[in-house]
Amino acid sequence: MSLKIRDLPNEELVAPGNSGCPGCGATMGARMAMKVLGSRTIMVNGTGCMTVNYGVLAAARFPYLHMLFETTGAVLSGLDAGLRSLGKREGVTLLGWAGDGGTADIGFQSLSGAVERGHKFVYICYDNESYMNTGGQRSGVTPYGASTTTCPAGKRSIGESRPMQRRKDMVEIMAAHGIPYAATASLAFPMDYMAKVKRAAEVDGPSYVHLLSPCPPGWGSNDELTVEVSRLAVETGMWILYEVVDGERKFNKRLKTLRPITDYLKTQKRFRHLLDQPEEIEKIQSFVTKRAERLGLLG
Amino acid sequence: MASVFVSGNMAAAIGARQAEVNVVAAYPITPQTSIVEYLAKFVADGELDAQTIPVESEHSAMAACIGASLAGARAFTASSSQGLALMHEPVFAAAGLRLPLVMAVANRALSHPVTIWSDHSDSMAERDSGWLQFYCETCQEVLDTIIIGYRVAEDARVLLPAMVCLDGFYLSHLSEPVSVPAIEDVRRFAPKSAPKYPILDVDDPKSIGLVISPDFFTEFVYDKHASMSMARDVTEEAFAEFERMFGRRYSHLESYRIDDAEVVLVGMGTMAGTIRVAVDGLRARGMRVGALKIKTYRPFPGEEIRRALRGARVVAVVDRAVTYGTGGIAYYDVARELVNESPHPLLLDFVAGIGGRDITVDTINRVAEQALAVSLDGRRDDVTWVDANKETLAIWGLALR
Amino acid sequence: MPHPWLKERPLTPCLRGGFSTVNQTGSWRVIRPVLDISKCRDCSMCWLYCPEGVIDRENNYSIDYDYCKGCGVCAVECPVDAIEMVKEE
Ligand SMILES: Cc1ncc(C[n+]2csc(CCOP(=O)(O)OP(=O)(O)O)c2C)c(N)n1
Ligand code: SF4
Numbered sequence: 001m002s003l004k005i006r007d008l009p010n011e012e013l014v015a016p017g018n019s020g021c022p023g024c025g026a027t028m029g030a031r032m033a034m035k036v037l038g039s040r041t042i043m044v045n046g047t048g049c050m051t052v053n054y055g056v057l058a059a060a061r062f063p064y065l066h067m068l069f070e071t072t073g074a075v076l077s078g079l080d081a082g083l084r085s086l087g088k089r090e091g092v093t094l095l096g097w098a099g100d101g102g103t104a105d106i107g108f109q110s111l112s113g114a115v116e117r118g119h120k121f122v123y124i125c126y127d128n129e130s131y132m133n134t135g136g137q138r139s140g141v142t143p144y145g146a147s148t149t150t151c152p153a154g155k156r157s158i159g160e161s162r163p164m165q166r167r168k169d170m171v172e173i174m175a176a177h178g179i180p181y182a183a184t185a186s187l188a189f190p191m192d193y194m195a196k197v198k199r200a201a202e203v204d205g206p207s208y209v210h211l212l213s214p215c216p217p218g219w220g221s222n223d224e225l226t227v228e229v230s231r232l233a234v235e236t237g238m239w240i241l242y243e244v245v246d247g248e249r250k251f252n253k254r255l256k257t258l259r260p261i262t263d264y265l266k267t268q269k270r271f272r273h274l275l276d277q278p279e280e281i282e283k284i285q286s287f288v289t290k291r292a293e294r295l296g297l298l299g
Numbered sequence: 300m301a302s303v304f305v306s307g308n309m310a311a312a313i314g315a316r317q318a319e320v321n322v323v324a325a326y327p328i329t330p331q332t333s334i335v336e337y338l339a340k341f342v343a344d345g346e347l348d349a350q351t352i353p354v355e356s357e358h359s360a361m362a363a364c365i366g367a368s369l370a371g372a373r374a375f376t377a378s379s380s381q382g383l384a385l386m387h388e389p390v391f392a393a394a395g396l397r398l399p400l401v402m403a404v405a406n407r408a409l410s411h412p413v414t415i416w417s418d419h420s421d422s423m424a425e426r427d428s429g430w431l432q433f434y435c436e437t438c439q440e441v442l443d444t445i446i447i448g449y450r451v452a453e454d455a456r457v458l459l460p461a462m463v464c465l466d467g468f469y470l471s472h473l474s475e476p477v478s479v480p481a482i483e484d485v486r487r488f489a490p491k492s493a494p495k496y497p498i499l500d501v502d503d504p505k506s507i508g509l510v511i512s513p514d515f516f517t518e519f520v521y522d523k524h525a526s527m528s529m530a531r532d533v534t535e536e537a538f539a540e541f542e543r544m545f546g547r548r549y550s551h552l553e554s555y556r557i558d559d560a561e562v563v564l565v566g567m568g569t570m571a572g573t574i575r576v577a578v579d580g581l582r583a584r585g586m587r588v589g590a591l592k593i594k595t596y597r598p599f600p601g602e603e604i605r606r607a608l609r610g611a612r613v614v615a616v617v618d619r620a621v622t623y624g625t626g627g628i629a630y631y632d633v634a635r636e637l638v639n640e641s642p643h644p645l646l647l648d649f650v651a652g653i654g655g656r657d658i659t660v661d662t663i664n665r666v667a668e669q670a671l672a673v674s675l676d677g678r679r680d681d682v683t684w685v686d687a688n689k690e691t692l693a694i695w696g697l698a699l700r
Numbered sequence: 701m702p703h704p705w706l707k708e709r710p711l712t713p714c715l716r717g718g719f720s721t722v723n724q725t726g727s728w729r730v731i732r733p734v735l736d737i738s739k740c741r742d743c744s745m746c747w748l749y750c751p752e753g754v755i756d757r758e759n760n761y762s763i764d765y766d767y768c769k770g771c772g773v774c775a776v777e778c779p780v781d782a783i784e785m786v787k788e789e
């Protein structure tokens with residue numbers, strides 16, 4: 001991957017004035033993706049925060065469609081077929097851009113169908129680990145122990161507490177469809193992220209990138225720490241950077257050791273209640289460590 | 300113009316083929332299924348140059364048609380009942396994005412109880428979605444209305460999608476001789492032109508599907524309303540041009556022996572033929588009865604309704620769908636047009652043919668007899684469930700009133 | 701036959717990209733990034749990370765304060781601490 005920061009275009013395909021919160025990871029991630037995808041890209045955005053950011057005052061300087069929450073995959077299928085039928089498919093990138101709710105929950109079926117049928121598009125899920133557009137409810141990928149408005153921590157609850165800890169693993173699920181390219185990404189490793197998006201656009205068929213997107217108001221993290229929180233997620237092993245290329249798994253960032261997960265958890269209010277519950281911390285730590293060992297992430 | 304002997308579903312598929320649709324995205328459901336199968340076969344055999352998307356649900360069928368239409372392609376889908384209900388959300392979105400899609404609906408009742416048989420409850424639930432709705436009586440009408448549908452939907456004065464409804468089984472699986480318009484003629488009648496609605500085009504980037512405030516929302520809804528009203532004239536024009544080119548005459552309403560009729564029986568879809576047969580029988584017995592078929596249900600042809608029913612003493616509307624606790628649905632559309640006429644005919648409300656109960660000549664005779672029996676100063680009674688069976692209600696222990 | 705009201709009809713809400721510049725998000729800012737260009741090593745990290753894309757790397761990394769939301773990511777990520785966040789008056 002020889003993507004260089006110098007070679008990225010200066011042209012801004014996203015106009016300023018969008019209504020995203022300061023330090024929004026999703027807004028940051030979309031801008032970076034567009035730097036490598038370029039203006040001949042059509043973005044289909046299932047309802048979520050980006051709908052407010054791009055879809056109220058039109059920030060995108062490329063064709064942008066906000067469509068119903070759960071329809072991103074299906075609309076991409078229709079665009080792919082429609083452009084093909086008109087002989088206009090060549091040279092156009094189709095980008096699906098949706099949140100974790102629109103991807104892993106309500107839009108899961110439509111995405112799975114579109115991917116299974118083999119339409120050509122890049123799909124990026126910006127994962128803020130909750131439904132933020134409606135104020136921060138849990139999703140199928142909310143991490144164990146996080147407090148959200150629909151799984152609030154309280155006297156009798158530690159917040160999200162699905163028994164198997166593991167969240168719905170979208171990259172594995174997408175890879176299981178046999179698609180040519182699926183990857184996780186982090187804003188703290190921007191060149192890695194953008195190289196993945198580029199690669200995703202180059203493969204013939206559907207491709208999937210899952211970007212961890214810190215959300216200051218939802219996570220209770222500081223605006224200025226969006227990138228730092230992303231970095232800690234990777235360094236603690238809470239977020240693993242890897243890609244699946246034609247079925248082959250490859251880690252993009254091996255670690256010598258894992259930082260303790262508390263380094264990550266303490267940056268965010270949604271985990272604060274866990275900090276005085278050592279047995280829960282231990283549970284999560286052991287889950288994270290075991291997973292890293294099992295996958296061979298260390299070394 | 301070739302002639303073939305085909306079912307209503309095949310006629311729908313042929314209509315889409317002759318309109319040279321670019322994209323077909325649909326999902327199987329009885330009694331619509333064979334429409335998508337026929338189209339898939341046309342494509343497989345090279346008789347239609349289109350992309351087919353074998354979607355994983357009707358919700359995605361409509362969403363995919365929206366995507367295709369936003370690419371600038373002519374898109375087609377078909378559904379029924381549960382499938383149409385599942386589509387409900389993107390059905391509204393398609394109209395809001397002003398996309399000229401055409402969808403065939405093989406009418407079937409909605410669950411529960413479960414049935415595969417016909418009534419209009421599925422398409423009636425989409426009545427206010429911003430789609431044009433045509434109800435067909437013959438296989439020929441199905442084929443022709445799909446072609447007419449594209450012409451009207453794509454007209455810059457309309458830009459709203461169109462639903463072509465055919466009664467499940469009664470029409471979807473009925474075979475009749477059908478004349479197939481030549482593709483070259485269809486091209487002249489409903490030419491594909493550059494989209495007149497906003498599309499997603501990398502050479503002309505726009506943002507579509509936007510969020511807007513109450514300061515503007517009403518006006519966009521009003522525009523749909525105004526366009527739907529305009530669609531009345533545009534469809535008339537299309538009917539006239541269709542007749543000129545293909546020799547078959549359609550109109551929003553079809554009246555039969557109403558000129559001196561004391562009682563007019565109003566219905567939509569396949570029941571219209573039954574009503575006409577019943578009218579002949581009743582006339583032979585000396586009763587002054589006429590029939591009125593509503594083909595164009597959205598936009599509703601109000602002025603034509605008023606004109607057609609002006610002289611009648613009694614108007615009886617037979618509905619194949621219910622608005623619960625009140626009665627038939629088209630009844631309200633008809634009543635709305637007549638309520639300020641003076642004098643206006645007495646209006647009677649009948650529900651029949653629900654969930655595949657056959658509407659027979661006998662059913663219609665009973666409607667007519669009740670209509671003839673009401674006295675001039677007759678008060679409008681409750682809706683009459685003309686074919687509901689007291690014994691069946693009793694056997695099941697259902698509500699008896 | 702075109703109809704007179706065709707030209708002005710809105711159809712569906714649709715805007716050209718870039719309309720968002722009417723929304724001067726700089727007014728949200730409570731702290732402001734101030735760059736000391738003498739310290740800058742021209743690494744472009746602030747430019748890449750700015751979620752709003754308001755740092756102009758072709759022009760000495762000047763910041764468009766009409767739109768900068770003051771998130772402070774640029775200051776945290778600058779490897780040589782060339783950007784300082786200062787309270788808005
Ligand atoms: C069918 C439907 N159900 C519910 C909603 C309400 N809704 C809008 S956005 C949203 C959550 C979006 O969550 P996610 O996809 O994670 O994106 P985010 O808001 O976090 O950016 C919900 C529940 C909707 N728009 N449509
Ligand atoms: S709520 Fe979170 S995801 Fe949504 S705009 Fe704000 S920071 Fe971004």
Ligand code: SF4
Nearest residue numbers: 750768769771772774
């Ligand atoms: S403070 Fe935030 S918005 Fe302002 S220039 Fe820095 S990164 Fe951009």
Ligand code: SF4
Nearest residue numbers: 740741743744746778
């Ligand atoms: S991050 Fe710091 S050193 Fe790098 S370009 Fe920006 S101001 Fe200069």
